[in-house]
Amino acid sequence: MDTEAVRSFVRAAELGQLQRAADELGVTQQAVSKRIASLERELDVRLFTRTARGVELTLDGQAFLPHARNIIAGVDRAITAIKPGSRALRIDVLGLRSAQAVVLHDYWRSHPEIDLDVVTLRVNDPRVAVAAVQAGDVDASFRSVTDPATLPRDVQMIHAFDSPLELLVGPRHPLASARTLTPSQLRRHRIWVPGIAPRSEWAEFYDQLATDFDLRIDAAGPNFGNEVLLDILADSADVATLVGSRDRYVWPANHDLRRIPIVNPTLAYPLSLILRRENPHPGLRAITDHLGRLSPPPTPTWRPSWATTPRHSGEDLDRTRR
Amino acid sequence: MDTEAVRSFVRAAELGQLQRAADELGVTQQAVSKRIASLERELDVRLFTRTARGVELTLDGQAFLPHARNIIAGVDRAITAIKPGSRALRIDVLGLRSAQAVVLHDYWRSHPEIDLDVVTLRVNDPRVAVAAVQAGDVDASFRSVTDPATLPRDVQMIHAFDSPLELLVGPRHPLASARTLTPSQLRRHRIWVPGIAPRSEWAEFYDQLATDFDLRIDAAGPNFGNEVLLDILADSADVATLVGSRDRYVWPANHDLRRIPIVNPTLAYPLSLILRRENPHPGLRAITDHLGRLSPPPTPTWRPSWATTPRHSGEDLDRTRR
DNA sequence: GCGAGTCACAACCATCGGTTGTGTGTGCTT
DNA sequence: AAGCACACACAACCGATGGTTGTGACTCGC
Numbered sequence: 001m002d003t004e005a006v007r008s009f010v011r012a013a014e015l016g017q018l019q020r021a022a023d024e025l026g027v028t029q030q031a032v033s034k035r036i037a038s039l040e041r042e043l044d045v046r047l048f049t050r051t052a053r054g055v056e057l058t059l060d061g062q063a064f065l066p067h068a069r070n071i072i073a074g075v076d077r078a079i080t081a082i083k084p085g086s087r088a089l090r091i092d093v094l095g096l097r098s099a100q101a102v103v104l105h106d107y108w109r110s111h112p113e114i115d116l117d118v119v120t121l122r123v124n125d126p127r128v129a130v131a132a133v134q135a136g137d138v139d140a141s142f143r144s145v146t147d148p149a150t151l152p153r154d155v156q157m158i159h160a161f162d163s164p165l166e167l168l169v170g171p172r173h174p175l176a177s178a179r180t181l182t183p184s185q186l187r188r189h190r191i192w193v194p195g196i197a198p199r200s201e202w203a204e205f206y207d208q209l210a211t212d213f214d215l216r217i218d219a220a221g222p223n224f225g226n227e228v229l230l231d232i233l234a235d236s237a238d239v240a241t242l243v244g245s246r247d248r249y250v251w252p253a254n255h256d257l258r259r260i261p262i263v264n265p266t267l268a269y270p271l272s273l274i275l276r277r278e279n280p281h282p283g284l285r286a287i288t289d290h291l292g293r294l295s296p297p298p299t300p301t302w303r304p305s306w307a308t309t310p311r312h313s314g315e316d317l318d319r320t321r322r
Numbered sequence: 323m324d325t326e327a328v329r330s331f332v333r334a335a336e337l338g339q340l341q342r343a344a345d346e347l348g349v350t351q352q353a354v355s356k357r358i359a360s361l362e363r364e365l366d367v368r369l370f371t372r373t374a375r376g377v378e379l380t381l382d383g384q385a386f387l388p389h390a391r392n393i394i395a396g397v398d399r400a401i402t403a404i405k406p407g408s409r410a411l412r413i414d415v416l417g418l419r420s421a422q423a424v425v426l427h428d429y430w431r432s433h434p435e436i437d438l439d440v441v442t443l444r445v446n447d448p449r450v451a452v453a454a455v456q457a458g459d460v461d462a463s464f465r466s467v468t469d470p471a472t473l474p475r476d477v478q479m480i481h482a483f484d485s486p487l488e489l490l491v492g493p494r495h496p497l498a499s500a501r502t503l504t505p506s507q508l509r510r511h512r513i514w515v516p517g518i519a520p521r522s523e524w525a526e527f528y529d530q531l532a533t534d535f536d537l538r539i540d541a542a543g544p545n546f547g548n549e550v551l552l553d554i555l556a557d558s559a560d561v562a563t564l565v566g567s568r569d570r571y572v573w574p575a576n577h578d579l580r581r582i583p584i585v586n587p588t589l590a591y592p593l594s595l596i597l598r599r600e601n602p603h604p605g606l607r608a609i610t611d612h613l614g615r616l617s618p619p620p621t622p623t624w625r626p627s628w629a630t631t632p633r634h635s636g637e638d639l640d641r642t643r644r
Numbered sequence: 645g646c647g648a649g650t651c652a653c654a655a656c657c658a659t660c661g662g663t664t665g666t667g668t669g670t671g672c673t674t
Numbered sequence: 675a676a677g678c679a680c681a682c683a684c685a686a687c688c689g690a691t692g693g694t695t696g697t698g699a700c701t702c703g704c
Contacts, residue, residue, distance in 0.1 A: 001397055002692090003323040018651065031693055033651060038692085045404055052650055052701030056444070059459050060404045063412060063439040067400030074396050075323055078389030082367055082382045090385060117385040122378070137381050324661090341681060353662055355682060360661085372682055374670035 001042060003075050005035040006068045009047060012036065013065050017054035081117055088115030089283035092129055092141035095120060099163045099246035100142035100271060107290045114283055124197060126274075130155055133274050139281040144201045144272040146306075156277045158288070159307070162268035163244040164297040167191075167260045172237040175260065182264045183213040183302070192239050193219045194229060205269060208304045230255045244269065265300040270307040323364060325397050327357040328390045331369060334358065335387050339376035403439055410437030411605035414451055414463035417442060421485045421568035422464035422593060429612045436605055446519060448596075452477055455596050461603040466523045466594040468628075478599045480610070481629070484590035485566040486619040489513075489582045494559040497582065504586045505535040505624070514561050515541045516551060527591060530626045552577045566591065587622040592629040 012021040012032060022032040040047050047064060048055035057065065081088045093101040101118055108116050119138065121129055127150075129141040134155050148157050167186065169176050175189065196202045196219040203219055210217040226249055233239060234255040243249065245261065273291070275284060334343040334354060344354040362369050369386060370377035379387065403410040415422040423440055430438050441460065443451055449472075451463040456477050470479050489508065491498050497511065518524045518541040525541055532539040548571055555561060556577040565571065567583065595613070597606060 001325040003325065003393075019649085028694065029651070030653090030695085033653095034692065037652090043401065043404055044406055050651055050700095054650065059412065059414075059441050059443070059454070062441045063404050063410070064400060067396065067403055071325075071393060071396040071400060074389065074393040078386060078393060079365065081389055082365055082385050084366055088385070090381065092381075119381050119384045121381070132381070339681075349661095350663065351682070352664085352684090355684095356661070359683090372669095374681065376681065 001039070002035070003071065005039045006071050008032050008035045009039055009061075010065065010068050010072055012048070012055060013057055013061065013068075015054075016056070019054075077115075081115060088117045089281050089287070090117045090119055090138045091287070092119055092121050092132065092138045092143070094142065095249065097248040098142075099244040100160070102246045102248050103161065103291070103294065104287070107287065111286070114286065116283070124200075126201075130274055133276060136276075139284055140273050140275040140287070142271060142273055145274070146201055146204065151274075154277050155274060157272050157274050160271040160273040160288075160291050161294045162270055162297050162301070162303070163246060164301075165242045165262055165267040165269065166245050167240050167262060168233060168243050169240040169258055169260065170234045170236055171256050171258070172235075173240055174237070175240065176258055178260055180261050180263050183209075183215070183262060183267060186215055186240075186262075187213065188216065190239055191215060191217045192232075192241050193217060196220075205304050209267065209302075212302070230257065233257055242267075263298055265302040266297040268297045268301050268303050270303055323361070324357070325393065327361045328393050330354050330357045331361055331383075332387065332390050332394055334370070334377060335379055335383065335390075337376075338378070341376075399437075403437060410439045411603050411609070412439045412441055412460045413609070414441055414443050414454065414460045414465070416464065417571065419570040420464070421566040422482070424568045424570055425483065425613070425616065426609070429609065433608070436608065438605070446522075448523075452596055455598060458598070461606055462595050462597040462609070464593060464595055467596070468523055468526065473596075476599050477596060479594050479596050482593040482595040483613050483616045484592055484619050484623070484625070485568060486623075487564045487584055487589040487591065488567050489562050489584060490555060490565050491562040491580055491582065492556045492558055493578050493580070494557075495562055496559070497562065498580055500582050502583050502585050505531075505537070505584060505589060508537055508562075508584075509535065510538065512561055513537060513539045514554075514563050515539060518542075527626050531589065531624075534624070552579065555579055564589075585620055587624040588619045590619045590623050590625050592625055 008021055008025060011024055012018050015021050015024070018032045018036065019029045022029040025032065036047060043060075043064070045060040045064075046058050047061035049058055080086060091104060093104065095101065096118065104116065104118050108114065121132060121138070121141070123129070126141075126143040126145050129138075129143045130145060130151060132138045133141050134152055142160060145151060145157060151157060167175065167181055175181060175185070178185075193202075193206060196206065198220075206217045206219045209215060229241065233241060234257060243259065245259070273288070330343055330347060333346055334340050337343050337346070340354045340358065341351045344351040347354065358369060365382075365386070367382040367386075368380050369383035371380055402408060413426060415426065417423065418440065426438065426440050430436065443454060443460070443463070445451070448463075448465040448467050451460075451465045452467060452473060454460045455463050456474055464482060467473060467479060473479060489497065489503055497503060497507070500507070515524075515528060518528065520542075528539045528541045531537060551563065555563060556579060565581065567581070595610070
């Protein structure tokens with residue numbers, strides 16, 4: 001099915017004449033006639049009754065019209081979403097269920113008129129994400145580089161929002177019935193965080209966390225998938241893990257798991273946003289404003305050393321660090 | 323844009339290989355390659371990165387994929403809606419804001435999975451609707467023929483549901499502040515019902531109504547449109563009209579008009595459904611069941627002479643009348 | 645009856661979209 | 675390291691498609 005034929009059908013139905021639709025579409029009346037005829041042949045129904053003054057929709061045509069409008073709208077949305085130059089705001093997240101994606105989804109639900117595409121670069125190296133931002137392939141990326149000095153001059157990294165950690169445990173775990181926990185209560189309990197790449201920012205984060213609160217955090221080993229992790233947690237009386245409060249990687253209810261907020265201090269992972277310094281996508285401003293309006297984590301708050309001073313969205317990390 | 327190309331893109335993205343997508347679609351690998359290439363040319367972006375083991379989505383491809391799926395779904399829905407043989411349930415109503423359409427809309431909202439098309443035959447003659455039902459052009463029609471004996475043998479008319487009347491008046495009308503009214507209270511008030519075709523079922527209905535309750539019903543004259551009617555009602559201290567309680571032709575609030583239910587007895591217009599006697603559309607059964615479950619009008623109820631005995635959905639009017 | 649409008653059909657032609665055959669690059673195996 | 679298996683791209687070819695211009699059939703209004 002040719003979407004140009006569908007478009008012609010819609011305009012012809014609205015204008016009541018093939019001739020006028022043809023004028024508007026910049027083709028001859030005969031071309032529109034053939035397009036409609038080919039649509040009718042493909043669908044095996046009559047869409048119009050031809051009269052001396054134009055065309056009138058048949059019942060089948062009436063039934064087809066809203067579907068045709070829907071198809072055209074879908075095509076137009078698709079084109080505006082990816083046509084270079086005028087494409088939708090495109091933001092890279094680590095995963096579609098990460099806290100960043102959840103926050104973006106919330107934003108989109110309250111502002112459905114903005115064209116937002118949430119994509120995932122299929123790489124772990126943040127330098128690739130930086131290159132993608134620099135090249136304009138994505139408009140922003142929720143990633144962090146450990147040393148902002150390595151960023152190209154036309155790319156900046158700003159603080160996005162803080163993601164407070166929660167303990168995820170199974171029903172048999174000794175801490176399972178707590179309403180909240182303090183970091184010191186986690187001492188001597190085994191915390192397993194699989195799938196952390198060595199020397200990554202997350203590895204550094206958990207390293208500092210373990211040191212500052214004397215915790216047993218096992219951040220080594222491969223990740224065999226969330227299902228495996230959940231199964232282990234559900235059965236275990238001594239293994240727990242840490243998740244961001246907004247992350248939706250896991251559905252604790254399915255495995256009778258509990259999410260327990262950690263407070264006094266709240267453990268906050270600072271999420272960053274990488275974007276171009278010059279001429280960023282106009283829609284980005286609304287996103288960064290939204291991030292700035294997110295409710296901050298409860299105080300007191302612990303943060304890793306590279307983010308010891310609270311930061312606000314829009315502030316330039318690179319500049320504030322020296 | 324060719325929707326077959328879009329379909330190929332979706333399958334290739336899902337399968338990760340042009341070759342397998344080609345096998346599935348019954349064309350050669352080269353054809354799929356060309357389709358993708360032409361899509362890429364049209365959109366002016368790269369959709370896949372080609373590797374030795376297949377294809378991988380680029381960022382643009384990732385952004386396009388959900389849109390492509392949406393387009394394909396729209397096309398498929400359009401086809402199932404009108405392809406002869408397997409098309410959606412199609413029901414003719416007098417107007418998209420009539421009580422019948424409102425009832426169908428309610429049904430569809432609670433059963434969004436059924437494919438339902440509500441259309442309007444652009445004719446007033448119920449015999450045309452009967453012919454459309456007989457020919458299978460529509461599966462059912464919310465119209466009435468005054469003499470069921472004239473129906474073709476393979477077409478039947480059943481009672482659909484009763485539509486209770488309400489008085490629609492402007493703020494200056496003497497009855498404007500009533501919560502409910504009885505028919506006798508309408509006596510001596512002028513009731514204007516424009517746009518009723520002479521000798522139609524509605525004309526007969528109002529005729530009987532006027533006779534039985536000694537009312538002044540002016541059912542003559544052309545209808546200049548709802549806006550005109552509403553304007554007149556809003557300004558007038560002595561003109562009122564009657565509307566079905568489920569009709570949504572008018573929004574009284576916009577003109578500060580009041581809808582006042584009429585009770586003791588409730589004035590019920592019996593709506594009929596014309597459908598084929600043999601092999602009706604399988605989805606029709608659910609509709610007639612739904613109609614049968616609608617709450618009946620309050621008792622006591624007045625009905626025109628041709629419907630003096632209460633009827634239930636599914637009953638065969640033709641058979642019960644002799 | 646005729647002119648002005650509509651849509652459809654015919655003839656023509658460039659382009660497109662499919663085929664088969666072949667080339668190129670990559671990764672795994674021997 | 676060589677060779678094979680596999681996947682995608684390119685080339686050549688060809689019928690079908692979709693556009694054009696020209697014309698015909700039909701209806702409506704004057």
